Amino acid sequence: MSYQRKRNTGYIMKICGVAALGGLLFGYDTAVISGAIESLKAYFNLSPAETGWAVSNVVIGCVVGAFAAGPLAGRYGRKKALMLAALLFTVSAVGSSLAPTFTWFVIYRIIGGLAVGIAATVSPMYMSEVSPKDMRGRALSMQQFAIVFGQIVIFYVNFKIASIASEAWLVEMGWRWMFASGVLPCILFCILVFIIPESPRWSVMVGRDDQALAMLTRVSNAEHAKNVLREIKDSIRQDQQSSKQKLSYADKRVRFILFVGCMIAILQQVTGVNVMMYYAPVVLKTVTENAQEALFQTIWIGVMQLVGSVIGAMLMDRMGRIPLMRWGTLGVIVGLLITSYALYTEATGYFALFGMLFFMVFFALSWGVGAWVLVSEIFPNRMRSQGMSIAVGCMWLANFVVSQTFPMLNDNPYLFSQFHGAFPMWIFAACCLFSYWFVSRYIPETRGVSLEKMEDVVMAKRYRLPLSETQPVPLQDGKP
Template sequence: MLNVKDIVLVHSERHDVSYVLRICAVAALGGVLFGYDTSVISGAIDSIKEHFQLSPAQTGWAVSNVVVGCIIGAFLSGWMAHKLGRRLTLFICAILFTISAVGAALATTFSWFIIYRIIGGLAVGVAGAVSPMYMSEVAPKDMRGRALSMEQFAVVGGQLIVFIVNYLIASHSTGQWLSDLGWRWMIGSEVVPCVAFCLAIFFIPESPRWHMLSGQDDKALKTLTRISNEKHAQSVMREIRESFHGTADEAVNLLAILRNTGARWIIFVGMMIAMLQQLTGVNVMMYYAPMVLRTTAGSMQSALFQTIWIGIASLLGCAIGAWFVDRNGRRPLMMWGSLGMIFGLLVVSWALYTQTPGLLALLGMIIFMVLYGMSWGPITWVLISEIFPNRLRSVGMSLSTTMLWIINFAVSQFFPMVNENVYLRSHFHGAFSMWLFAGFTAFAMWFVLKFVPETKGIALEKVEAVMLGKSDPSSATTAAWVEVKVSERN
């Protein structure tokens, strides 16, 4: 009979929190490059448009082409993470980021610019899946939300850094210099975090779950013992081993997985979460904010300065989300975040529709980004990292992030075309797209509340039963750690 004292002992299972956070912080540098690479274009796009004499469709392609690489990279990420390991895959990403930054900055033609940006997109697509995958596999379940929030925190941190860098480059420069050289300095500045990531990746261990998938149990035990203690590590390894349900090869056999109804459902939910994140319109704020704000800000320099506040708002939201995600759970944050995002989009749309000068449009974007930063931003990555059981995680995250980038491409490519449509511009002054995003955000909130159970505190090895309705999420946390204690005592 398990008494209250036993339960308290399990619940307070000691982990080396500082060690977990350190290795997750290194993995999160992939997120910094993710944010830096995708958002550097926001400050450079007007100058690139002028330098290469681009049409609205070509302008959209200049921004969205990177997402083509992201789609390919996301699709390959599952195979790479399974065959090469999480750590080596992240190192390859760092090399690709570096090649892209140098090549795009020195490109002499629009075609070569596109090629190098697509290479960067490959790295973003792989890192966007593998960084949170790695963090979900090294973080204990009671701090997994905080650890995975570091990924979004890093993405937003990278975006904020590049917004500041872009503004500093543009603040005292002429339009002609920006068109000739300024955008090259913006793109090339990414080399600095690339080098840092290349060096830091050698200071983290491989994922213990990947070690077990590849038959290296001794190395898995070493890492798990370093994270907590040997007794707890042995217990976790038993759960991991039981969760595989087959050979390592089955983990990447997509056709075999899709024949399983439960697996299909979990993958569908993961792909929908990823898709809906992009349909909120967040990347319009990230990629096109200066273009949107220029009509109310008065000048490009003022618009670039205002984007810094958008980055700060997003960072603040991530900090709030990280604080509450393991305390209050995923679903409440998603609900309140969605409602706040809808309000922010309506404020932006009102400022654009009425052509209100000043800071009203910026205020709406700030409201949107704070609420996005505490909800859909980090929790999307938390959910798609933890809803898949071990045997599905590589494939599930690969397909989910592929869907995320497909929708990102669609939004990035078509926004300039919708925003500069003569009829829509003359009648709605840029507000039409904001109304669309508000509608999609309302649908996204409904989907999560309807189909996504609470996963706070549930072990990765227990999450499949919760996703398929075979376990009560409200009792799953207690059941998971009580089971560990029983196994330790026996």
Template structure:
């Protein structure tokens, strides 16, 4: 078996979970105006329609730890694929607001599962020197899914008049997800479990064989020993008792900061925001949204190429700095009533910086920093926090951007962008102060790094 081909094949299949993550979360961006018109929604109801899937994402994140530990990484992804299919069909047929919301929540559960399990699976089958780039492929798939659905939405919008789009066209947008979801479900039946999950379940022969196949031409003795050593303690202990509470806090903070720097404001509400920047029609705004997706994809590819070369910290700090500057510029332009098409430059700079840094690299870090014996549980908690933050941002932005709100009138629409910019500045400080460099180390070597730091801090406390 060719090592490179085998690892890439597994990554390609599992990254379809990422593609559906992006597809499902962004499909609503082209339908927000239609939904508001069809269901006669207030700005708060529209915010909930757009963010209702995130309730499911939170539920999916909670379930992902238990599901991926009990049924395996592959089993959890199969469940996610089934939920994507149900949601795609159900979201396309409702005639009332709450039925639509329920099916969006079901899809969100699938997203929550895939968002945690896909990068974890890829991390657990990847060689240390390629892990960053391979896990970042999942982020590429997320962005690719978003870009594909932007094209799909734009194409559907061109099929008829605006009246047709508002009455019927939006249903085709949601139904289109059945195609990638069906392929994902089929392909998952042809991939194995991860070596580390098999080892956790005592299936050592299968685990060793698969690890050897994935590392063809390499000596896996030391890696296998590290895996077995990391799983020696069979007792079920809480994360706090395991001594890894500090790394969990770092994981949670990285998850939250990825969201509160404002990315999903542009991904979910891009057509609405871009229409506000100029007098463009909805079709032009959707076309500009495709440009946003293309920039996102291009710079994610650059991150994939560079994350194992330059490391996680430099990319994160440079990217967060550019994101903050872009948000401050957009907020200031709004406050000074200097809105214009030129702001698309700052939107694209922000998207490029995110795609180079917080987008892929946070997922890389989350997939690799947690020890084997608590990875499922800790990663599910971190991803749960991420979806809570995502929901909060997605729910509050339409309210802050409502022209009748006190916040909007006080700051002329600039406040939310200034807030996201301030969070970008804090992100730079947090990474500089608390996030270590992880490139080129095996998952078990990183576990030893955290274990060493824990003992050092314990010694300091004991000394004082």
């Protein structure tokens, strides 16, 4: 017998890597503000509320972009949606670096937010649809790698710009160079996105079976490609019949799956991760000698997040999603408590940094990797683009609330005088306790489950049924 490869792993990782460039720019675009915020505050003479707006305005664009991504990816395809994101990233990088006023700065940052919202939704959606089920966790982990790598790069760029310039130059011009540095990866994404094929599942949904079969054959082999194509078509046909024949039952299932997907996205944000990313220099400046040292320490936060992402990617398809999420959540709580203790006692040195690094490792290996994997695979075919769009939109709404309120809490004279910056960390720790319970109660183990059979597994977890992925949810009087 002639050998037929099970899959073309190299090709899968290459096209997923190109899609993950959207994640790299996501990380780059959202984290650049961490090094620029103090200079922006001085240049535009911002109040605490305006400082929060300078950081969180990008999230408004992210929310709109995420909600628009589903219809865009559904109507025009995943590839064209990524092309649009690449163009918007470029416009934002150029415009925000040249902004003459705070209003124009906000406008261009919101445009960048549109790009982030689209890329954050479509990139993992695309990767989940082109990856075989037994390597889906590894492929989707590339999204988190890319986000973290983008953050590390801009943390380093910010530090190098700050290390060679005077404080006055940073206020006048340095922050502009920080934003302008994003132009190069934007151009790279614009070029490479043209080489990837369209998602086979979207191709089938719009009647392009030949195009889907060609792509699936390149991923694996001719026989396996035909079987996968048949599964996709059967799944789409069943979804269409379910929508017509069992509308009320289908709606209840859809509502629950959407609820779970949105909660995963929201809970990722209320861990406090973006306070660690966006405001790390602000948090650390109270326990470091100067702003430059705080910027340098921020680089290590990104590095440890990358380490945690590598560990998460290695364990996601071996250990399973849920055990990793639970243990990671406990580690996140410990990290928050260490950080809050250092802030509360005003301990100088590296104690606060150690707590933040501990937090980032456990966040990255659990919520960092796991949330994107789960949100990308938990929705059935008929609602994946819309479901991911709504879930990621909710993620950015939660991001906005956290980013906008943190400086207002942190700079509150009474809270700061009493708790020295520890109070927000305690709020995040309480949110993480709730997250642990939610993961244990409502999120099913999705390792090794095909996308076409995901719906039954989710519903089985909802009703605590001992159900394998191949069994349909039983009906009694039209209800599971």
